[in-house]
């Protein structure tokens with residue numbers, strides 16, 4: 080079976096609400112100077128944790144740096160930048176790229192003999208996608224970053240991720256409509272899906 084990506088929704092068996100949200104989600108790097116209501120972040124996180132995990136290990140961790148709390152993240156970025164030889168001031172600014180920054184961690188449940196570490200990262204990725212789609216459904220935008228700055232021990236410490244590691248930092252805000260989205264290749268199933 081093949082589904083034409085341009086085919087009208089009425090002719091394919093998908094929920095139109097989900098299709099809209101999945102299509103609308105894009106990585107956004109420029110935001111309006113407008114705060115994100117905390118209750119929306121909380122709601123989106125409640126939806127994120129509906130993701131599946133093998134044996135209910137729930138390996139995902141989210142640490143929210145919202146508004147003035149981003150100063151703590153900025154200090155961690157600055158410290159990490161000094162250690163890895165990046166520009167400390169520029170690194171510091173990255174913590175203020177959006178009104179809310181969420182450090183996403185994965186803490187594998189190593190006590191369970193049937194759960195492999197890869198599965199824990201897989202589950203964390205599922206929760207992250209839930210989070211991104213939930214935010215999109217609320218007219219919020221986001222982008223995941225995973226440079227050495229975001230994945231640093233300093234960020235891990237600031238976010239209180241113990242026994243695991245940071246997988247990325249999600250910046251969240253209202254998109255600045257004046258700034259264009261980055262181009263991306265036309266998404267499609269060609270070459271990545273096989274039917275037998």
Ligand SMILES: Cc1cc2nc3c(=O)[nH]c(=O)nc-3n(C[C@H](O)[C@H](O)[C@H](O)COP(=O)(O)O)c2cc1C
Pocket residue numbers: 104105106107222223224225226247263
């Ligand atoms: C695991 C992961 C890590 C990513 N890390 C970065 C990053 O460090 N910097 C960045 O600009 N974008 C990062 N991205 C965003 C991708 O570049 C982006 O999703 C891709 O270009 C497709 O664009 P779209 O999200 O608008 O569909 C990351 C995405 C994922 C899934």
